[in-house]
Amino acid sequence: YSFGCIAFExxxxxxxxxxxxxxxxDAHMNRPAPRPSEVRPEAKLSAALDxxxxxxxxxxxxxxxxxxxxxxxxxxxxxxxxxxxxxxxxGNAAPAHPDEATDVGWRAQGSLDGKPATDPIAADPIRWxxxxxxxxxxxxxxxxxxxxxxxxxxHAEFSAIWQSIxxxxxxxxxxxxxxxxxxxRAREQDSRLRFMLGELRFERDNSGxxxxxxxxxxRRIEALETQLASSxxxxxxxxxxxxxxxxxxxxxxxxxxxxxxxxxRALAVAVASQIAPFVATDPIAxxxxxxxxxRALLGLDA
Numbered sequence: 001y002s003f004g005c006i007a008f009e010x011x012x013x014x015x016x017x018x019x020x021x022x023x024x025x026d027a028h029m030n031r032p033a034p035r036p037s038e039v040r041p042e043a044k045l046s047a048a049l050d051x052x053x054x055x056x057x058x059x060x061x062x063x064x065x066x067x068x069x070x071x072x073x074x075x076x077x078x079x080x081x082x083x084x085x086x087x088x089x090x091g092n093a094a095p096a097h098p099d100e101a102t103d104v105g106w107r108a109q110g111s112l113d114g115k116p117a118t119d120p121i122a123a124d125p126i127r128w129x130x131x132x133x134x135x136x137x138x139x140x141x142x143x144x145x146x147x148x149x150x151x152x153x154x155h156a157e158f159s160a161i162w163q164s165i166x167x168x169x170x171x172x173x174x175x176x177x178x179x180x181x182x183x184x185r186a187r188e189q190d191s192r193l194r195f196m197l198g199e200l201r202f203e204r205d206n207s208g209x210x211x212x213x214x215x216x217x218x219r220r221i222e223a224l225e226t227q228l229a230s231s232x233x234x235x236x237x238x239x240x241x242x243x244x245x246x247x248x249x250x251x252x253x254x255x256x257x258x259x260x261x262x263x264x265r266a267l268a269v270a271v272a273s274q275i276a277p278f279v280a281t282d283p284i285a286x287x288x289x290x291x292x293x294x295r296a297l298l299g300l301d302a
Contacts, residue, residue: 001064001183002236002243003071004056008033011049012040016057022197022225025232029190033057061183066176068246130294131264135159137287138271144284146274154270158263161256168253172246179242186235193228197221 008016016034017027036053037045052074058064065071138155204217278284 001056001058001061002239003068004033004053004064007053007056008036011036011043011045011053014039021229025228026194029059029194032059061180061187066180067172068243069172069250126294126297130291130298130300131162131260133287133291133294134264134267134271135162137275137284137291138267140284140287141271141274141278144278144281146278148270148274151267151270151274154263154267158260158267161260161263165253165256165260168249168256172249172253175242175246175249179239182235182238182242186231189231190228193224193231197224197228200224 005016008014015024017024017031019027033054035050037043037047037050052071055074056064056071065074135155135158138151138158141151142155200217200221204214204221207213207217275284275288279288
């Protein structure tokens, strides 16, 4: 939600809601945000950008983007896609351990026209299947009796990096869960405070002009307004702290994905150098055939 407010102001030059403090607070709680393109039509903002900002500003947390990288992916999708965007989009799902591949993973589809999937978004599920299958194939070779030291080391390195990425993705999921709990707690507290404010305002408006009573009610109202503003600031601080942690985790995932690419290439070379004596036996024959199909889909044989 905070990202949506900042994005709105960056795009339009003003916050989504303006007015007195209580009016702004009420708007954040109850009023839908205007489209940035309508606030600043001369900027010619796209409908896709409108949709991203408005989704960030949804009143119900579950209707918003749940992770920072989901917003990043949506923003990338509004621009021309390029191979450079692939790393930032590959964090959408935690990888399984290579030895835990299932038939479901093997059924990931290639491009609809049978050509290599060069679009990074379309290539993601294929690449994940390829990496899973490569790890499974290497493990199968080792289980069958291949004891080549290069294969052993390459498989260990590849598996360790992959598991590290999976652990980081689990941490990112946990951060999203904690953020949701903070939002839920703050929303419940805000509702209670607003109800109390409404009761006090009603009592003030019906105090019959008694200055002493009206003055006491105003002090209580101001105290509640201060408490409400403090609650919102505390929530924003907690969410910002989680967001900072998420940024660090994403940076670490990107760094590990660079290392994973190198480890994947090394493992592929090691597998290719050792597979010949075993290629006619199952399950290695089936795994190898599917791996070659995936390499073609990914354009790795080009």
